[in-house]
Structures are given as structure tokens and as C-alpha cells.
Amino acid sequence: MRSATPSAAGNASVPLEQRLFVGTHGFVAALEQATGRELWRTSLPDTGYSIVTLLLEAGFLFAASGGHCFALDPESGAIAWHNELKGLGQGALCLATTRVPANASADPIPQHAAAAQQQAAASGGAVIQ
Numbered sequence: 865m866r867s868a869t870p871s872a873a874g875n876a877s878v879p880l881e882q883r884l885f886v887g888t889h890g891f892v893a894a895l896e897q898a899t900g901r902e903l904w905r906t907s908l909p910d911t912g913y914s915i916v917t918l919l920l921e922a923g924f925l926f927a928a929s930g931g932h933c934f935a936l937d938p939e940s941g942a943i944a945w946h947n948e949l950k951g952l953g954q955g956a957l958c959l960a961t962t963r964v965p966a967n968a969s970a971d972p973i974p975q976h977a978a979a980a981q982q983q984a985a986a987s988g989g990a991v992i993q
Contacts, residue, residue, distance in 0.1 A: 875903040880938055885925055887916025892927050892936060904941035908934055910948070919959040928957035 875894075883903065884895045890911040894903040908916065911930030919926040925938040931954040935944040949957075 875939070878903060880920075883938070885918050885920065885938070887918045887927055887929070889913040890916065890929055892916060892918065892925065892941065894938070894941060906936060906941040906943065908932065908943075909946070914954070915956050917957055917959055919961070921961050921963060926959050928959055930954050931957070933957065933959075 878896050882897050884897050886893045886895060890908050890913055891905055892908065893905040895901065896903060908927060908929050909932075911932050914930035916927055916929040920938060923938075924935040924944060927934045927936055931949055931952060933947045933949055935946075936942065937944055
């Protein structure tokens with residue numbers, strides 16, 4: 865398995881919230897937001913030149929491409945684990961978690977639905993129950 869290739873020294877001095885993660889053609893790269901400087905680049909094995917879907921969550925940068933799912937270290941780009949998702953094909957993948965942001969309610973979907981219903985009623989629209 866190929867490892868991450870750092871592009872410049874001092875990557876640890878760039879906090880995660882100041883990084884931009886880019887996925888394309890079977891690669892993931894971390895850039896410094898302020899300058900565009902590449903901090904690291906990782907090849908995702910066996911994915912070809914597929915689209916890469918990314919999700920930063922729970923201390924990992926999850927990457928999905930070409931029917932494979934990876935967990936990367938967002939600091940270094942090193943691959944922590946790789947799941948080939950055998951039998952699920954080679955198409956594009958979507959990623960999701962159940963984490964609720966700290967500033968959101970514990971039950972965001974009903975609140976969203978209630979807000980939409982209130983807005984529709986206020987504008988004279990129909991409210992579907």
C-alpha cells in the first residue's frame with residue numbers, strides 16, 4: 865500500500881481547520897487554505913482515476929473512491945484502514961455519519977420539518993401532515 869507523500873516540511877503547524885481537503889482521480893490532498901500550499905498527497909490504491917468523496921469526522925478523513933473506502937489521518941494523509949467493499953461494485957460512493965453538530969438540537973429533522981410547515985402556513989401554502 866502506498867503511503868502519503870508530504871510536499872513540504874512543517875505540515876503539523878497548519879491546524880486542521882485551516883486545511884482544505886481535495887479528492888480527485890484516486891488521490892486525496894491537503895492544502896493550506898490561506899496559501900494553497902500542498903501539505904500532503906495520498907494515492908488511494910486500486911481506485912483508478914475515480915471521483916473521490918470525502919468526509920472529515922471522528923478524527924479521520926474518510927475517502928471513498930472506485931468502490932473502496934479509506935480512513936486517512938488528516939494530519940499526515942497516512943492510510944489507517946482500507947475496506948474494498950467487495951460485491952458492491954465500482955461506482956461513486958456517498959459517505960454519512962449520525963453525528964449531530966454541537967450547536968444543533970438532538971432531533972434536527974423534526975425541527976426542520978416544523979419550520980418548513982410554519983413557513984408554508986405563514987405564506988398561505990398548504991401544510992401536509
